[in-house]
Amino acid sequence: MSTRTLISPAQLARPRGKALYWVCFALVVVLFTLAFLGPLYWMVSNGLKTTQEAVQTPPTWVPGSVHPENYQRAWEVMDLAKLLMNTLYYAFGALAFQLVLDVAAAYSLSKLRPVLGKMILGLMLATLMIPATVLVVPQYLTALDVPIVERNLLNSPWAIWLPSVTNAFNIFLLKRFFDSIPKELLDAASMDGAGPLRVLWSIVLPVSRPILGVVSIFAVVGVWKDFLWPMLVLPDPSKQTLAVGIYSLATSVPENVLIASLTIASLPTLILFLVFQRNIMSGLTAGGLKG
Amino acid sequence: MSAPILTKDPVVKDRRPRRPRAGAPHLPDGEFGKNLRRNITAHGFLIGAVLCFAFFSWYPIVREFLLAFQKTEDGNVSWVGWDNFVTVWNDPAFGQAWRNTLWFTVLALILGFVVPFVTALIINEFRHGQGYLRLLVYLPVMLPPTASVLLFKYLYDPGYGMFNEMLGVFGVPAQQWLQDPDTAMLSVVVASTWMNMGGATLIYLAALQGVPGELYEAAELDGAGLLRKVWHVTVPQTRLILLLMLLMQIIATMQVFIEPFLLTGGAGPEGSTTTVVYLIYQYAFNFNNYGAAAALGLLLLVLLAGFSAVYTRLNRAEQD
Numbered sequence: 331m332s333t334r335t336l337i338s339p340a341q342l343a344r345p346r347g348k349a350l351y352w353v354c355f356a357l358v359v360v361l362f363t364l365a366f367l368g369p370l371y372w373m374v375s376n377g378l379k380t381t382q383e384a385v386q387t388p389p390t391w392v393p394g395s396v397h398p399e400n401y402q403r404a405w406e407v408m409d410l411a412k413l414l415m416n417t418l419y420y421a422f423g424a425l426a427f428q429l430v431l432d433v434a435a436a437y438s439l440s441k442l443r444p445v446l447g448k449m450i451l452g453l454m455l456a457t458l459m460i461p462a463t464v465l466v467v468p469q470y471l472t473a474l475d476v477p478i479v480e481r482n483l484l485n486s487p488w489a490i491w492l493p494s495v496t497n498a499f500n501i502f503l504l505k506r507f508f509d510s511i512p513k514e515l516l517d518a519a520s521m522d523g524a525g526p527l528r529v530l531w532s533i534v535l536p537v538s539r540p541i542l543g544v545v546s547i548f549a550v551v552g553v554w555k556d557f558l559w560p561m562l563v564l565p566d567p568s569k570q571t572l573a574v575g576i577y578s579l580a581t582s583v584p585e586n587v588l589i590a591s592l593t594i595a596s597l598p599t600l601i602l603f604l605v606f607q608r609n610i611m612s613g614l615t616a617g618g619l620k621g
Numbered sequence: 622m623s624a625p626i627l628t629k630d631p632v633v634k635d636r637r638p639r640r641p642r643a644g645a646p647h648l649p650d651g652e653f654g655k656n657l658r659r660n661i662t663a664h665g666f667l668i669g670a671v672l673c674f675a676f677f678s679w680y681p682i683v684r685e686f687l688l689a690f691q692k693t694e695d696g697n698v699s700w701v702g703w704d705n706f707v708t709v710w711n712d713p714a715f716g717q718a719w720r721n722t723l724w725f726t727v728l729a730l731i732l733g734f735v736v737p738f739v740t741a742l743i744i745n746e747f748r749h750g751q752g753y754l755r756l757l758v759y760l761p762v763m764l765p766p767t768a769s770v771l772l773f774k775y776l777y778d779p780g781y782g783m784f785n786e787m788l789g790v791f792g793v794p795a796q797q798w799l800q801d802p803d804t805a806m807l808s809v810v811v812a813s814t815w816m817n818m819g820g821a822t823l824i825y826l827a828a829l830q831g832v833p834g835e836l837y838e839a840a841e842l843d844g845a846g847l848l849r850k851v852w853h854v855t856v857p858q859t860r861l862i863l864l865l866m867l868l869m870q871i872i873a874t875m876q877v878f879i880e881p882f883l884l885t886g887g888a889g890p891e892g893s894t895t896t897v898v899y900l901i902y903q904y905a906f907n908f909n910n911y912g913a914a915a916a917l918g919l920l921l922l923v924l925l926a927g928f929s930a931v932y933t934r935l936n937r938a939e940q941d
Contacts, residue, residue, distance in 0.1 A: 334834020335746055336850055338841060355747055359754070366757040369815075372783055373772050387780040388789075435670035444663030450671060457678045459929035463876040463898045464918040467905045468681035468688060476676060495673035526662050555765050557879050562906070573767040577883065580771060589775065592768040603763040607756060614823055 370596075377401060377590030384586040397586075404591040407583055412568065413575040414598075420560070420571060421553040423487055424494035428549045429542070431495045436504035437530050441516060451505070454498040466558060469493065473563050489563040490553060497552075500545050507541040508534060544613030547606055554599050685922070688915030705916035709904075715917075717892050718900045721806065722875055725896060728810040729874040734867060737818045741825035742851065755826065759819035766816060770883040773812040774799070777884075799885050802893035809894055813880045817873075821866055828862040829855070861935065868932040872925050878902065897921055 341347045376384050377400050379393045404410060439447050473483040473493075483489040511534060519529045535542070554573070561574045570578065572595045580588055603610060692701045709715055744754045761769055776783045777798040785795040798808045836854045845853060856863065881887055881894040887903070888895045897917065905914035 334837055335829075336742070336837060336847065336855065337746055338837070355749060358743060358747070359750060362754055362757045365815075366760055368783075369769075369772055369776060370760070372776065373768075376775070385781050389781045389783055389786050431669035431673065434666040438663045438666035442659065442663035442666060444660050444667065447663070447667075450667065453679065454670075454674055457674070457682070459926060459933060460682055461872065461876050461922055461925045461929075463878060463901070464685060464922045465678070465681045467901065467911060467914045467918060468684040469677055470905070471684065471688075471911065472676060472681055477680065492673050493677040495670055496678045498674075498678075501670065526666070551763065557765075557767055558902075573765040576771070577767050585775070588771070592771055596764045596768045599763045599765065600760070603760070607759075611755065611759065611823055614820060 373589055373596075374593050377404075377586060377593050379586050381584040381586050384584075384589065400586050400590040401594065404583070404587045404594060407587060408576065408579050408591050410572070410575075410591060410594055413570060413572045414594075416569060416575075417554060417571045417573075420487055420490040421550045423491045424553045425546055425549045427491045427495050428497060428500060429546065432497060432500050432545070433504055433535075433542070434530075436501050436508055437526075437534060439501070440505045440508035441511075441529075441534070442526060451501075454501055457496065458498050463558075466562070469559075470562050484563055485566045485569045490560060493559070494549065494553065497549075500548070503545060504538075504541060507538055511537060540609070541613075543606070543609050547602065547610055548613070551599055551602065685915050685918060688911055689919045690912075692912050701912065705912040706920075708910075708913050709917045709920075712900075714892065714895055714900055718895045718897045721893065721895055722877070722897045724806055725810060725877055726871060726874045728807060729813060729877075730867070730870060732810055733814045733818060733821075733874065734870055736814055737821035738825050738863070740818070741822050741829055742855070744822070745826055745829045755823065758822045761816050762819035764816070766879050767883065769816045770812060770880055773808075773815070774884055777808055777812075800890055802890045805885055805889045805893045809877075809880045809884050809889075812884060813874075813877065816880075821870070824862065824866065825859070828859040832858040861938075865932060865935055868928050868935070872928050872932065875921065875925055 337347075342351055375393050378396050378398060379390070379400075380395065380397060383390060383394055438444060439451050473489045475482060483492075515533060516529050519533050520526075524532070553571070556571070557573050557577070560571045561577070564570050564574065567575065567578065576588070576591055576595055579591075583591075689705055690700060690702060691698050692704065740758060744751055744758075747754070775781075779785060779795060779797050779800065782798070784798065789795065796804055799805050832855060836858065837850055840850050840854050876898050877896050878898040881889060881896055881899060882902075885894045887899045898921070901914045901917050901921075904910045904917065
C-alpha cells in the first residue's frame with residue numbers, strides 16, 4: 331500500500347535516505363508523544379502527588395511519593411459519582427432523542443418526501459450558518475420560559491435533550507446515507523405490505539449501522555464536552571455535568587485533588603475513543619468537513 | 622432550451638393524468654387519499670425534530686433580531702431602536718474585544734491552520750506508525766474542554782508549571798504566560814490549538830491521500846525540491862479543502878469563549894483576553910442586559926454570515 335508521497339521512493343531506498351527516514355521517524359514519534367501524551371502524563375502523575383509537591387517550584391517529573399488516595403478524595407469531596415451519573419443521564423438521553431427524532435426526520439426527508447420537505451431541510455441546514463454562540467442568549471431565554479407551553483426548563487434534563495435534537499449536521503449525514511439506500515429495496519418491502527415504520531425498522535436501520543454508530547458517538551461526546559450551555563441551564567450544583575461541576579469546584583479543593591478529578595472526567599471519553607477510534611476517525615472524514 | 626415538442630409524444634401524454642392535482646376530475650379518489658395519507662405519515666416522522674428546531678433554533682434566531690432592538694425592564698418590553706447598538710458601541714471594552722478577537726483569530730490561523738497541515742504532511746510521509754501518530758493527534762479532541770483548559774492553566778503556572786521548566790532546559794528565562802498581557806493571548810491560542818487540531822489534521826491527511834503521486838514525480842523531473850513540491854503540488858491539489866478549513870476556522874475562532882473564560886477568567890490581565898463572545902456573555906449573564914448582548918451578537922452574526930455563505934457555497938461545490 332505504498333502510494334507515492336512527497337519524498338520519492340528512490341531517495342528512501344538509498345542507505346542515506348533510509349537512515350534519515352528512521353532518524354526523522356524516531357524524532358517525530360518522540361516529539362508527538364511528548365506533545366500529546368506529555369500533558370496527560372502530567373495530569374495523571376500530579377493527581378498522585380501530595381498537595382505540597384503538586385505546587386512546588388521547580389516541579390518534579392516523577393512523583394516523590396505516590397498517593398492514589400487523592401483520586402478517592404476527589405471522588406468523594408467533589409461528589410464525582412453524582413456528576414458522572416448526571417452526565418451519563420444527559421448524554422444517553424440526548425443520544426436517545428437524537429436517534430429517534432433525527433433518524434425519523436432524515437428518513438422522512440429522504441424516503442417519504444413530504445410536501446415542503448425540501449424547504450424544511452433547507453431551514454434546518456440554514457441554522458448551520460448561524461454562529462452557535464450568538465444563539466446562546468435567545469436560546470437561554472427560551473429555556474427560561476418555553477413559549478406556548480410556558481415551561482421553565484432550567485435545571486431539567488429537557489434543557490439538554492431537546493436542543494441536542496437540533497443538530498442539522500446529523501440530519502444531513504443521516505439523510506445522505508439514507509439517500510444511498512436503493513429505492514427498489516424499500517419498494518419491495520412496501521409491496522409486501524410493510525408500512526413506513528416497518529420499512530425503517532427492518533430495512534433502513536439495519537443497513538445504516540455504520541452511520542448510526544458515528545452519529546451516536548458524536549452525540550454522547552458532544553454532551554460530555556459541552557460547557558457553556560450546561561453551565562447556563564443547570565445552575566443547581568446537584569444537577570450539573572462533570573465539565574461544569576469540576577469548574578465550579580475548581581477553586582475550593584487542593585490542586586492535586588482537582589487534577590485527579592480532571593483525570594477522572596477525561597477517562598470515559600478517552601476510553602470511548604480508544605475502543606471506537608476506527609469508527610470515529612472514518613466518520614470524521616466521511617462526514618465531510620465538519621470536525 | 623429544447624425546442625417545443627411538435628410531434629405527439631406518447632410519454633408526455635402519458636404523464637399528465639398522474640400529476641396529483643387535488644380535485645382534478647380525472648384523478649381517482651384513491652390516489653388523492655393515498656397521497657394525503659403518505660404526507661401525513663411523512664410529516665408525522667418529521668414533527669418531533671421540527672418542533673425542536675422551532676423552539677430551540679428558528680424561534681431563537683428570530684428572537685435574536687427582536688432582542689437587539691428591545692429593552693426589557695421589570696418584565697416590560699419596549700422598542701428602543703438602535704439604542705442597544707449605541708450602548709455596545711460606546712462601551713470601552715467594545716474596541717478591545719474586537720481587537721482581541723481579531724488578534725486571536727490571526728494567531729489561531731497562523732498556529733491552528735499551519736500546524737495541523739504541516740503535521741498531516743509529516744505523518745503522511747511515514748510508512749510506519751501512522752495509526753499511532755493519528756491517534757496521538759486526535760486524543761486531546763476527546764477530552765472535555767474543561768479538563769484540557771484547567772490542565773493548561775497548571776502547565777502555564779509561572780512557579781510550578783511545566784512550560785517554564787521545559788524552556789529552562791533550553792536556557793529560556795521563565796515567562797509569566799497568562800499573567801502577562803503580552804503573552805496571555807498567545808498562551809490561550811497554544812492551548813486552543815493543542816485541544817482542537819486533531820480534527821483538521823485527520824481531514825488534511827485524508828485529502829493528502831488523494832494527491833496523485835505522478836504529480837510529485839513530474840515536479841521532481843523539473844528539479845523541484847521539497848518545499849517547492851509542497852507549494853506547487855500539494856497545496857494546489859488540496860486547495861479546496863484548505864480553503865474550506867480556513868473559513869471554518871475563522872468562523873470557529875471568532876466565537877472563542879471557553880479558553881479565555883477558563884484560562885484567564887475571561888478578561889485576562891488588563892483585558893487582554895476579552896473576546897466578543899465573552900463580552901456577550903457578560904452583558905447577558907452578569908449585567909442582565911439582553912438587548913446589548915443581542916446587539917453585539919447580531920454584529921458578530923452579520924460579520925460571520927459572509928464567511929458562512931462562502932463556506933456553504935464551496936462545500937456544496939465540493940460535495941458534487
